[in-house]
Amino acid sequence: MSEQHILSAFDRDIERIQAEIMKMGGLVEDAIRNAAKSLESRDVELADQVRAGDKAIDAMEERINEDTARLIALRAPTAGDLRLVLAVMKIAANLERIGDYAKNMAKRTRVLVDSPVVGDTASALRRMAMEVQRMLKDALDAYIQRDVELAEDVIERDKDIDQMYNALFRELLTFMMEDPRNITPAMHMHFIAKNTERMGDHVTNIAEQLIYVVTGERPGEDRPKADRTSTSKA
Amino acid sequence: MSEQHILSAFDRDIERIQAEIMKMGGLVEDAIRNAAKSLESRDVELADQVRAGDKAIDAMEERINEDTARLIALRAPTAGDLRLVLAVMKIAANLERIGDYAKNMAKRTRVLVDSPVVGDTASALRRMAMEVQRMLKDALDAYIQRDVELAEDVIERDKDIDQMYNALFRELLTFMMEDPRNITPAMHMHFIAKNTERMGDHVTNIAEQLIYVVTGERPGEDRPKADRTSTSKA
Numbered sequence: 001m002s003e004q005h006i007l008s009a010f011d012r013d014i015e016r017i018q019a020e021i022m023k024m025g026g027l028v029e030d031a032i033r034n035a036a037k038s039l040e041s042r043d044v045e046l047a048d049q050v051r052a053g054d055k056a057i058d059a060m061e062e063r064i065n066e067d068t069a070r071l072i073a074l075r076a077p078t079a080g081d082l083r084l085v086l087a088v089m090k091i092a093a094n095l096e097r098i099g100d101y102a103k104n105m106a107k108r109t110r111v112l113v114d115s116p117v118v119g120d121t122a123s124a125l126r127r128m129a130m131e132v133q134r135m136l137k138d139a140l141d142a143y144i145q146r147d148v149e150l151a152e153d154v155i156e157r158d159k160d161i162d163q164m165y166n167a168l169f170r171e172l173l174t175f176m177m178e179d180p181r182n183i184t185p186a187m188h189m190h191f192i193a194k195n196t197e198r199m200g201d202h203v204t205n206i207a208e209q210l211i212y213v214v215t216g217e218r219p220g221e222d223r224p225k226a227d228r229t230s231t232s233k234a
Numbered sequence: 235m236s237e238q239h240i241l242s243a244f245d246r247d248i249e250r251i252q253a254e255i256m257k258m259g260g261l262v263e264d265a266i267r268n269a270a271k272s273l274e275s276r277d278v279e280l281a282d283q284v285r286a287g288d289k290a291i292d293a294m295e296e297r298i299n300e301d302t303a304r305l306i307a308l309r310a311p312t313a314g315d316l317r318l319v320l321a322v323m324k325i326a327a328n329l330e331r332i333g334d335y336a337k338n339m340a341k342r343t344r345v346l347v348d349s350p351v352v353g354d355t356a357s358a359l360r361r362m363a364m365e366v367q368r369m370l371k372d373a374l375d376a377y378i379q380r381d382v383e384l385a386e387d388v389i390e391r392d393k394d395i396d397q398m399y400n401a402l403f404r405e406l407l408t409f410m411m412e413d414p415r416n417i418t419p420a421m422h423m424h425f426i427a428k429n430t431e432r433m434g435d436h437v438t439n440i441a442e443q444l445i446y447v448v449t450g451e452r453p454g455e456d457r458p459k460a461d462r463t464s465t466s467k468a
Contacts, residue, residue, distance in 0.1 A: 069316055076310040082303055093327070173417065180411045187407075190421065191428070 010075045017067050017088055018144065021095070024060040025140040027053065028095050029133050031102035032199065036129035038106060039192065040122045042113045050106035057099035064092040083216065087209040091143065094202040094209075098136065101195040105129075108188045115185035118175050121168060125192055128164045131157070132199045139206040148214050151207040155219065161200035168193045244309045251301050251322055252378065255329070258294040259374040261287065262329050263367050265336035266433065270363035272340060273426065274356045276347045284340035291333035298326040317450070321443040325377065328436040328443075332370065335429040335436075339363075342422045349419035352409050355402060359426055362398045365391070366433045373440040382448050385441040389453065395434035402427045 031050050038046035068089050071077070077085055112122075135154050142150035172190050175182040208219050265284050272280035302323050305311070311319055346356075369388050376384035406424050409416040442453050 065320070069320055072306050073310060073312045073316055076307060078307045082307055086299070086303055173421075176410065176417050177414045180414075183407065183410050183417070187421070187424065194425070 010071070010077055010081055013067075013071045013075065014081075014084060014088070017064060017071065020060060020064050020067070021088060021091055022140060022144065024057060024064065024092065024095050025136065027057050027060070028099045028102070029136055031057065031099050031106075032129050032133040032136070035102040035105040035109070036126040036133075039109045039112065040126040042109070044110055044113055047106040047109035051103050054099050054103040058096060061092045061096040065089060080213075080216070084213050087213045090209050091206050094205045098199045098202050101199050104195055105192050108192055112185055112188055115188075116181055118182050118186050118189055119171065121171060121175070121186075121189050124164070124168050124171070125189065125196065128161060128168070128193070128196050129199075131164070132161060132196060132203060135161075135200065135203045136206070139203050139210070142207060143210045143213075146210070146214050148211055151210045152219075154207040155204050158200045158204045161197055165193050165197040244305070244311055244315055247301075247305045247309065248315075248318060248322070251298060251305065254294060254298050254301070255322060255325055256374060256378065258291060258298065258326065258329050259370065261291050261294070262333045262336070263370055265291065265333050265340075266363055266367040266370070269336040269339040269343070270360040270367075273343045273346065274360040276343070278344055278347055281340040281343035285337050288333050288337040292330060295326045295330040299323060314447075314450070318447050321447045324443050325440050328439045332433045332436050335433050338429055339426050342426055346419055346422055349422070350415055352416050352420050352423055353405065355405060355409070355420075355423050358398070358402050358405070359423065359430065362395060362402070362427070362430050363433075365398070366395060366430060366437060369395075369434065369437045370440070373437050373444070376441060377444045377447075380444070380448050382445055385444045386453075388441040389438050392434045392438045395431055399427050399431040 031053055034046050035050045037043065038050065068085055072082075072085060075081075135157055138150055139154045141147070142154060169190065172186045172193070176186045211217070211219050265287055268280050269284045271277065272284065302319055306316075306319060309315075369391055372384055373388045375381070376388060403424065406420045406427070410420045445451070445453050
């Protein structure tokens with residue numbers, strides 16, 4: 001009976017923490033969406049909201065870390081339970097980093113607003129960011145529903161993000177070569193694109209954590225990486 | 235007596251994990267040094283060594299995570315001990331990321347070797363990376379010796395890294411404006427510079443973990459950030 005009691009106390013604690021994760025995920029989704037919108041519409045006010053909102057995201061990660069530490073100390077989980085607790089911490093860390101990238105995107109909006117518009121690249125970036133936001137939503141849904149298939153789908157879709165990034169990288173290069181006045185804004189756009197591509201990697205990490213929780217195995221680390229710019233001679 | 239026994243088992247475990255951390259730190263220091271060297275001397279073979287070596291760094295983080303999870307499950311540490319265990323996990327995660335950035339630098343060396351040389355920027359990058367490597371060495375020494383003063387010194391020195399990055403960013407801009415053929419290699423150099431600046435942030439995180447372990451308080455998050463390029467209109 002005492003075993004039973006310990007188990008359900010653990011379940012209650014982990015469910016509360018998982019609810020915090022979902023709330024944190026919602027804030028991060030908003031941050032991505034609003035950062036991308038502010039970039040395209042050159043809306044400095046919205047960008048400033050995203051920047052200010054990042055503090056709440058950081059505070060949630062801190063709280064989740066404290067709660068998981070307390071849970072570990074109180075319930076001393078082992079095996080699958082411990083794996084779940086560690087996965088929750090990793091997911092919170094990944095969400096925090098995605099939030100940071102959204103904040104950084106918003107920060108650069110403030111700069112870009114005074115620079116020449118570089119073709120349609122801000123719209124391409126918005127599409128890329130919106131896709132990452134949908135992937136994040138699905139990764140969190142997959143986590144809550146323990147849906148390995150959906151998690152695998154998310155991991156697969158990260159290849160599209162990598163391809164969108166590669167295309168945008170080349171497009172930015174042509175704008176820079178065409179007119180030196182495009183160089184500075186295009187470099188900022190490139191950073192934002194790279195950071196968006198990294199958001200996709202962190203969403204992939206979240207999906208992989210779910211697969212690890214359910215199957216006890218880490219998805220192969222040899223999955224193809226489609227960002228070829230670091231080895232591209234453009 | 236049983237309390238005494240539990241304490242020393244914990245100490246023995248944590249010391250073994252800390253020894254792994256130091257070993258991992260040594261590998262990461264080598265990776266930074268060799269990646270920077272390979273970039274400056276255009277030594278593709280050395281760059282390939284760095285890339286191959288990253289697998290060992292990742293494997294060490296994995297092992298440290300498993301060992302800390304086992305330690306938590308077995309010893310159920312609380313308060314200061316739990317804080318120490320969580321700090322160790324954070325330090326391993328930061329080391330892994332620094333190793334990733336070094337690998338990425340090495341990856342781009344392979345590309346840059348076929349591109350025009352962009353002024354003396356590869357030497358400036360090597361100096362910046364070497365300073366980060368020294369900061370990392372000091373951060374790990376500070377951790378092992380519980381030397382808060384040295385940790386604070388490391389955090390202070392990260393401002394120099396940020397300044398070096400800002401100077402390099404502007405230098406690269408001028409090369410790009412001067413000659414469009416510099417654009418592609420300069421963009422790669424810029425990525426490497428930004429990643430090196432981020433390595434400095436992760437070294438700072440390590441130093442902050444030590445301060446947290448010793449004092450129980452997180453160093454103020456409001457320390458001045460000296461990377462101004464994300465808000466620079468260059």
